[in-house]
Amino acid sequence: MVKDKDVLLKIKDLKIQGYSDETWVDIIKGVDLTLHRGEVMGLIGESGAGKSTIGAGAMGYARDGTRISEGSIEFDGMELTTATEDERRALRGARIAYVAQSAAASFNPSHKIIDQHTEAPVQYRIQKRMEAQEDAIDLYNRLRLPNPDEIGFRYPHQVSGGQLQRAMTAMAMSCRPDLIIFDEPTTALDVTTQIEVLAAIRDIVDQFNTAAIYITHDLAVVAQMADTIKVLLKGNEVEEAPTEEMLNNPKEDYTKSLWAVRSFESPQRYRPEDGTPLISVKNVDAAYASGPKILNDVSFDIYAGMTVAVVGESGSGKSTTARCITGLLPPQKGEVLFNGTPFPPDYRNRTKEELRQCQMIYQMADTALNPKVRISEIIGRPAQFYSGLTGAALKNRVDELLDLIELDPAKYYNRYPPELSGGQKQRIGIARALAAEPTFIVCDEVTSALDQLVAEGILRLLDRLQDELNLAYMFITHDLATVRSIADEVIVMQHGKVVEQGPKDDMFKPPHHPYTDLLLSSVPEMDPNWLTTLLEERGVDNLGDAAAARIGG
Amino acid sequence: MSIFVIGYYAFLLIGSCLAAYFNKRSVFLLLFSLTLVSFILGIVGGTSALKFVAISAGVLAMAAMVSYAFREFLIMMVSDNMAKELRTAPLTAAFGMFVIFTYAIAGIFAPWIAPFGEAEVISSAFAPADQNMLLGADQLGRDMFSRIIYGTRNSVGLSLSATTAAFILGAGAGMLAATKGGWFDQFMGRFADVIMSIPSLIFALLMLSIFGSSMIVIICAVAIIYAPRVYRLTRAVAGDVVVMDYIEAAKLRGEGTGYLIRKEILPNSTAPLVAEYGLEFCFVFLLVAGLSFLGLGIQPPTADWGSMVRENATLISFGELTPLIPAAAIALLTVAVNFVVDWMLFRSSGLKEK
Numbered sequence: 001m002v003k004d005k006d007v008l009l010k011i012k013d014l015k016i017q018g019y020s021d022e023t024w025v026d027i028i029k030g031v032d033l034t035l036h037r038g039e040v041m042g043l044i045g046e047s048g049a050g051k052s053t054i055g056a057g058a059m060g061y062a063r064d065g066t067r068i069s070e071g072s073i074e075f076d077g078m079e080l081t082t083a084t085e086d087e088r089r090a091l092r093g094a095r096i097a098y099v100a101q102s103a104a105a106s107f108n109p110s111h112k113i114i115d116q117h118t119e120a121p122v123q124y125r126i127q128k129r130m131e132a133q134e135d136a137i138d139l140y141n142r143l144r145l146p147n148p149d150e151i152g153f154r155y156p157h158q159v160s161g162g163q164l165q166r167a168m169t170a171m172a173m174s175c176r177p178d179l180i181i182f183d184e185p186t187t188a189l190d191v192t193t194q195i196e197v198l199a200a201i202r203d204i205v206d207q208f209n210t211a212a213i214y215i216t217h218d219l220a221v222v223a224q225m226a227d228t229i230k231v232l233l234k235g236n237e238v239e240e241a242p243t244e245e246m247l248n249n250p251k252e253d254y255t256k257s258l259w260a261v262r263s264f265e266s267p268q269r270y271r272p273e274d275g276t277p278l279i280s281v282k283n284v285d286a287a288y289a290s291g292p293k294i295l296n297d298v299s300f301d302i303y304a305g306m307t308v309a310v311v312g313e314s315g316s317g318k319s320t321t322a323r324c325i326t327g328l329l330p331p332q333k334g335e336v337l338f339n340g341t342p343f344p345p346d347y348r349n350r351t352k353e354e355l356r357q358c359q360m361i362y363q364m365a366d367t368a369l370n371p372k373v374r375i376s377e378i379i380g381r382p383a384q385f386y387s388g389l390t391g392a393a394l395k396n397r398v399d400e401l402l403d404l405i406e407l408d409p410a411k412y413y414n415r416y417p418p419e420l421s422g423g424q425k426q427r428i429g430i431a432r433a434l435a436a437e438p439t440f441i442v443c444d445e446v447t448s449a450l451d452q453l454v455a456e457g458i459l460r461l462l463d464r465l466q467d468e469l470n471l472a473y474m475f476i477t478h479d480l481a482t483v484r485s486i487a488d489e490v491i492v493m494q495h496g497k498v499v500e501q502g503p504k505d506d507m508f509k510p511p512h513h514p515y516t517d518l519l520l521s522s523v524p525e526m527d528p529n530w531l532t533t534l535l536e537e538r539g540v541d542n543l544g545d546a547a548a549a550r551i552g553g
Numbered sequence: 554m555s556i557f558v559i560g561y562y563a564f565l566l567i568g569s570c571l572a573a574y575f576n577k578r579s580v581f582l583l584l585f586s587l588t589l590v591s592f593i594l595g596i597v598g599g600t601s602a603l604k605f606v607a608i609s610a611g612v613l614a615m616a617a618m619v620s621y622a623f624r625e626f627l628i629m630m631v632s633d634n635m636a637k638e639l640r641t642a643p644l645t646a647a648f649g650m651f652v653i654f655t656y657a658i659a660g661i662f663a664p665w666i667a668p669f670g671e672a673e674v675i676s677s678a679f680a681p682a683d684q685n686m687l688l689g690a691d692q693l694g695r696d697m698f699s700r701i702i703y704g705t706r707n708s709v710g711l712s713l714s715a716t717t718a719a720f721i722l723g724a725g726a727g728m729l730a731a732t733k734g735g736w737f738d739q740f741m742g743r744f745a746d747v748i749m750s751i752p753s754l755i756f757a758l759l760m761l762s763i764f765g766s767s768m769i770v771i772i773c774a775v776a777i778i779y780a781p782r783v784y785r786l787t788r789a790v791a792g793d794v795v796v797m798d799y800i801e802a803a804k805l806r807g808e809g810t811g812y813l814i815r816k817e818i819l820p821n822s823t824a825p826l827v828a829e830y831g832l833e834f835c836f837v838f839l840l841v842a843g844l845s846f847l848g849l850g851i852q853p854p855t856a857d858w859g860s861m862v863r864e865n866a867t868l869i870s871f872g873e874l875t876p877l878i879p880a881a882a883i884a885l886l887t888v889a890v891n892f893v894v895d896w897m898l899f900r901s902s903g904l905k906e907k
Contacts, residue, residue: 326805347805355807368798372820382806432802 008178008211009035009058014071016053016062016235027053027066029235037178038209042226042243044219044258046451047422049232051215055181058213059096060088076178093120097172101184103164107156113164114152117171126175139170142207143200162193166200173204180205180212186221190313190478191522198224198524199535217451219258220524223247224531231255243528257453259526264456266463268505269306269488276340277301278472279325279358279440284334286324294320295331296496302489304439307466307473309487309504311480311519317496318476322442325474326358338440356386359433363445365425369417375402375428376413382435401431405461423454430461440472447482459486480523484508492516558595561603565591620648642896649892656886660705667699672854679868689875692864700856701879707851708858709886711771712838718776719837720830723783728814728822730784731791742788745781753778753840761849771850775837786829790822824900831894835887842883858883 016028028050035041043051053066060080062068073080075096080088092098100106108116118132127135133152140148143166156164165185172180182201186194202225205212214225222229222243229246231238231254239252250256279302286295295317302308310318323329325336327347336343338357344350362368369378376398383389383397399409405427417425426446433441443462447455463486465471477483483490483504490507492500492515500513512520521538524530565588572581587606594602624647628636642650659666668685669675673695680690688697726745730738748756760774794800795818803817844850845859853860858879865876 328801328805347807350807352807355805360802360805362798362802364798368802370797370799370817370821373816385806385808436806 005036005038007034008037008039008076009033010072010074011054011058012072012074014054014057014073015069016050016057016066017069018066024067024069026069027235028057030071031232031235031237033058033230035179035211035213037211039228040205040212040214040226042222042229043213043215043232044217044222044229045232046217046453048234050235051217051232052183054232055098055183055213055215058179058181059092059098061092090124093177094124094126094175095177096179096181097175097177099165099168099172099180099182099185102188103168103185104156104161104188106168107164109156112153112155113159113167113171117152117167117174120171121174124175132174136170136174139173139204140167142204143167143170144196145170160193162189162197165189165197169197169201169204173208173210176208176210178211180210182212182214182216184216187216187218191480191524192313192518194221194524195522195531195534198531201225202531218524219452220526220530223526223528224524231258247526247528264460264485266307266486268503270503271303271306271489275303277337278304278339279474280337280340281321281325282334282337284321284324284331284336286320286329286331288329293332294496295324297334298324298493298496298498299334300491300498300501302440302472302474304472305466305470306488307475307486308489308491309475309477309483310491310493311477311483312493313478313519316493318478318493319444320496321493322360322444322474322476326360326442352386356436357438358440358442359436359438360442360444361426361429361433361446364449365417365422365429368429369425369432371416371418373416374413375415375417375420378417378428379431379435382432386436397435401435404434404465405431407431421454422450423457426450426454426458427461430458430465434465434469438471440474442474442476444476445478446475448477448479455482462486480520492519555600558600558603561607562588562591616648617644620644620651623647623651623654638900641900645892646896649889649896652885652889653893656705656709656889659702660709663702663706667696667702669696669699671695671700671703671856673699688878691861691875692867697861697875697878700861701858701882703856704858704861704879704882707855708838708841708845708883711768711851712775712834712841715772715775715841716779716830716834716837718772719779719833720783720826722776723780724787724826725814726780727784727787728791728818729810731788731795732810732813732818738788741784745784748777749781754843757840757844758847758849761844766849766852768851771841771844775840778840779833779837783826783829783833786825787822790825791818794818794821824897828894828898831890831897835890838883838887 011031011033013030013032014028015026015030017024018027019025031050031054033041033054043054045051053063056063057068057073058075060068060073060075060083068081071081075091078087078091080091107113114133114136117136118127118129121127121132121135122129126132136152137148140151145151145163145166151159151163151167159167169180169182169185185201186197189197198221204210212225214222216222226243228240228242230240231246231252233254238254239246239250241251246255247259250259281298281300284295284298285293287293298317298321300308310321312318320329324331325343327343327345327350330345335345338354343354347355376395379401380389380394380398383401384394387397389397398413402409402412407424407427412420412424412428417428420428429446446462447458450458459482462473466473473486475482475487487504489503490501491498492507492513494515499515500507507516508520510517521534527533565584569581569584569588572584587610591603591606594606598605621644624639624642624644627647627650628639631639674693675696676686676690676694678690678692678694680686680694682689686696686698688701691697691700726741730741756778757771757774760777761770764770800813800817803813808817841850842857842859842862845857846863848860848863850859851857861879862876868876
């Protein structure tokens with residue numbers, strides 16, 4: 001197929017403003033972008049860099065509370081900034097399509113997938129309903145969805161996350177648009193599922209010569225997908241270059257810092273020769289209410305001052321294990337030992353001293369900190385509650401803790417959580433856990449909601465605190481890069497069972513358990529040919545769910 | 554054509570032309586459509602209809618000006634943070650606050666404002682208004698104006714304490730049920746259903762005829778009637794809060810139920826509760842007025858708006874408006890409270906969240 005290389009989208013000096021504190025503030029401060037037919041451009045940046053705003057802007061759309069203040073957006077010869085709403089609406093869905101981050105939240109739960117798929121082509125009178133359905137099934141086939149003839153007639157909740165994301169890509173393709181905007185389509189997915197979505201998207205974009213803007217904060221992902229990469233920082237363009245060149249030879253300091261993010265690695269610690277483990281999980285079975293068994297004979301040890309990373313896909317029982325240890329979910333069978341003595345299974349029966357030993361840091365700092373309570377109170381309460389500190393002693397302790405997490409006490413003492421950034425909130429969450437002076441902390445996906453640079457800071461902080469205070473961490477994550485940088489020991493879980501465990505050094509060296517191997521090989525690498533090579537090695541039908549099922553079965 | 558009519562049309566036309574010239578679209582549409590409507594009204598109703606329109610417009614304008622001035626006054630009086638919030642208040646909310654403020658003043662300082670005592674007989678029955686009596690006398694010859702002032706204290710005070718009692722009961726039970734969960738939650742929920750299934754007025758009448766109509770009994774009866782509604786709302790709001798991670802963190806810390814409710818749940822459910830308080834206050838007020846009207850509420854000679862309407866009801870057949878004045882006082886207060894509540898609901902609905 002001879003590919004047409006005309007300019008499709010030309011954005012010039014785009015400025016978008018957002019309304020906050022009763023004034024208009026620039027969010028996008030003059031960005032240029034040129035996209036040719038069939039070209040895939042990756043937009044990269046931290047949250048707040050304006051990636052999604054530009055993505056929406058490319059459709060001539062300004063979200064609520066924002067406005068396009070200056071610049072031009074020219075789509076295939078048509079100026080979108082001055083076009084009427086009707087003209088713009090005629091483009092959307094038909095010629096420009098959008099794939100959102102969370103397919104689960106973007107599908108209407110009360111209509112069948114195929115009915116939502118055929119809505120656009122029928123609306124635009126491109127196809128009759130039956131033709132559109134046949135076309136949908138053809139697209140499902142191309143995207144390698146299982147049972148393509150039948151899957152469209154299910155409701156969104158009857159389909160897994162990765163499949164739903166592919167169905168959404170199929171839906172975006174339904175009118176054969178010239179441009180698709182992918183807004184972080186795989187961020188919410190597990191690594192193993194991510195691959196199948198990536199492979200499917202890449203294939204279909206290639207088959208139909210569709211141009212795409214691929215928005216993500218994951219460099220390794222964008223390296224697989226994009227022809228050119230544009231790096232954004234706070235609404236400004238940092239640089240733009242073809243993928244190969246950008247990866248091998250970034251020019252700006254900011255880009256280099258993004259590339260270097262994964263350099264942090266804490267030295268490997270080993271178990272003491274003898275001595276009792278701090279936390280010992282013994283043959284634990286657990287289930288929610290009368291539901292199916294979530295944990296099946298889980299056993300492992302955590303020694304003082306060490307980090308144990310628990311890895312696995314969502315639904316593998318990582319968080320449930322943590323809930324058994326903290327006592328939120330009393331196990332059905334087995335027990336949790338602390339320094340050799342059994343912990344009461346229910347947290348309500350534990351003494352203050354026992355509760356103090358074992359603290360938790362949560363994934364979503366937004367929901368983990370009470371928005372209506374001052375920072376001083378959030379951090380001060382555990383100190384007051386466990387150690388009985390009051391007055392000046394309490395204030396000193398809070399100041400000390402704020403210093404420990406590298407936040408200026410004078411500045412943050414009286415603030416409320418909503419006034420802080422994501423990384424700062426997570427630091428407050430850490431300080432709250434530290435205030436209890438624990439020996440063991442459960443970190444539940446603490447960095448997965450954060451940008452890479454911020455996450456890196458949190459990991460370094462946790463590592464420093466571990467050295468200073470001799471803490472033991474149980475580090476729940478699905479991100480193997482995080483494991484590589486902070487863990488001493490690794491536990492791999494699948495379907496509620498411990499599949500493999502051992503020191504980090506051993507875990508990242510073959511031979512692996514097949515599931516560990518699948519997890520490891522599914523982590524995207526910076527090499528732009530990684531996905532291609534992997535697909536050749538594994539074969540297109542041995543990805544994600546299919547591969548995991550093969551091992552499980 | 555009287556001078557009034559000429560002036561009336563001249564004002565409207567000049568106003569709409571100016572609005573059109575300065576591109577004030579909504580003002581122009583308002584003024585000009587009023588002009589057109591006035592043509593028809595003038596033909597059908599004559600000068601008096603036009604006068605009525607003019608007076609209504611004047612009253613509305615006065616109310617708007619008072620509200621605006623009152624809002625500016627409040628903004629100057631309070632701290633910076635509050636002032637920022639108040640600036641977002643629409644004129645209706647400012648009007649509501651002004652009315653509530655006036656009622657509060659009238660209620661608190663009743664003995665100093667009212668020219669006569671609430672049970673003081675000073676003239677013949679149903680005497681018309683004169684220099685002494687602003688609104689005339691009631692069926693026993695007591696001063697109507699003084700009784701309305703005292704009525705503010707009794708009616709509003711009673712409703713206020715009944716609503717507060719209902720909130721303490723309902724919100725307390727709701728948050729407790731949300732935190733405890735399990736059978737306690739189920740039990741409280743079904744118990745609330747049982748109370749709600751009894752028609753409120755009949756339940757109140759029953760209670761009052763069993764225990765006699767004293768202030769305490771009225772407050773208790775009303776509190777019990779309205780507590781289940783508050784319970785349901787609180788239970789729903791607190792239910793959303795209870796599943797948050799920070800509640801789990803507090804539970805894991807070993808905090809007791811009291812601390813959880815007071816420090817973690819309550820601050821996160823105040824906004825809807827305050828809004829609900831305003832709404833329930835109106836309902837309670839109407840129920841209390843209804844009870845008084847039926848003769849079972851506040852007992853004579855204590856002044857109360859509900860019973861005042863009933864006592865003077867005979868006057869309506871003579872075309873007198875006097876009995877409608879306490880009714881209007883009730884209506885004005887409920888409307889005012891609702892204006893304020895609307896604004897609070899708008900704020901707490903998350904449309905203006907930081």
